[in-house]
Amino acid sequence: MQKEVMNNKIHYLSCENYVSLNNKYKIKDFVSMALRLKITLLVLDDITISDKKKIIQLFSKEAYQLLSLQDIYKELSNKAFSFNDIIKQTKITYTEKDTSIIIASRKTIEEGAIASVKKLLSELRKQYEIICLKANDKKLLKWAAQDRRIDYIVLDASYNSQIIDKALCSIMKQSNKYFEFVISPLLKTKTEQELSTIIRNSKKMLKIMKSYNVPFIFSANPSTPYQLRNSSQLRYIGDFLGVPYNKTKKNTYDYQFSNLMKNVIKLDDSFLFEGVREVS
């Protein structure tokens, strides 16, 4: 098994794409755990871009540094011109530091009807960096797969595998959209019977995604900081569920980061249309 091992030390760029905060654990707990696990990008659910700025200011006196991709982009936009250059520069200058974490905002829409999702999207798109859809309705999912404003379609490991089919996969692939595969139900189960069902469902879903070559990402969606998993751990879980370890190299950081960067560029004031920005 070929691995990215730097002097045998397991060193990966890791991202947690779905952190939902609760009453028991706050951002500080998740950030300190992420630093220990070398997770360099945390996407916080239900936190708007303006809230994120306040959080960064609040944490300015801590030993670690919280960063925003908007600020990074503003710094780099004069030095790097192409999208790939910006990503490369960000990785070199910011994400490989042990004391800094990039935080981003996201919203997971959980609605059952297309009309209500449309209404929410028009209100929310500019308030969050990432927008995801969590739904059980096939028709809604097929509509969402074609909508540009939605970045990910969330697939929980506990879902029935029949929710995804060939048609949905081909639409997803055509519109270059990603599934977000959430592994947290595997860690939260208490009975063996439940665990067995979840493993079976997740294996089926990943098999379908693999067979139609649909891009997908892994996220842990931890309810406590102790359920956070870094890149290599997520890839090993993926390997257990039937996707080879070597084929998920980009599914735990690169896809998430490039999607996030694309949205940050789109949300920037200087953005005119894809590939073109206004220079003052």
Next chain:
Amino acid sequence: MIHSSLRVLGRFHEMTVIERDRYVVFKVISPTIIDNISILKNTIWEKYKQLFGLKGTTEAGLYFEFFNANTQSGLIRCNSQSLSSFMVVLAFITSINEHEISFNPLYISGVIKKAKEYLDTL
């Protein structure tokens, strides 16, 4: 000539496959300090058995080399073929005796000396 070459081939055929070991350095992250290695052992064994069965557990050849309660870090030996399953087991463990816990694998080596050297730096 043919006989002698066949004899050599036969010897190669009889050769046993050497099972390589891997040494995994890990750190336990938990709000409570764990000072008893037997609790860790039991948790890992039980999770391994739950996910891969008794056959998988015996094939993994797990051996708990060392655990330092001060640094909350330790060293476990496993079979190279079972490394990925062992990493899955570590990722699946979320609690010990109703206390939240997380295993962070830090370093993998095929040589115990190097693994111990890394452990000393923690």
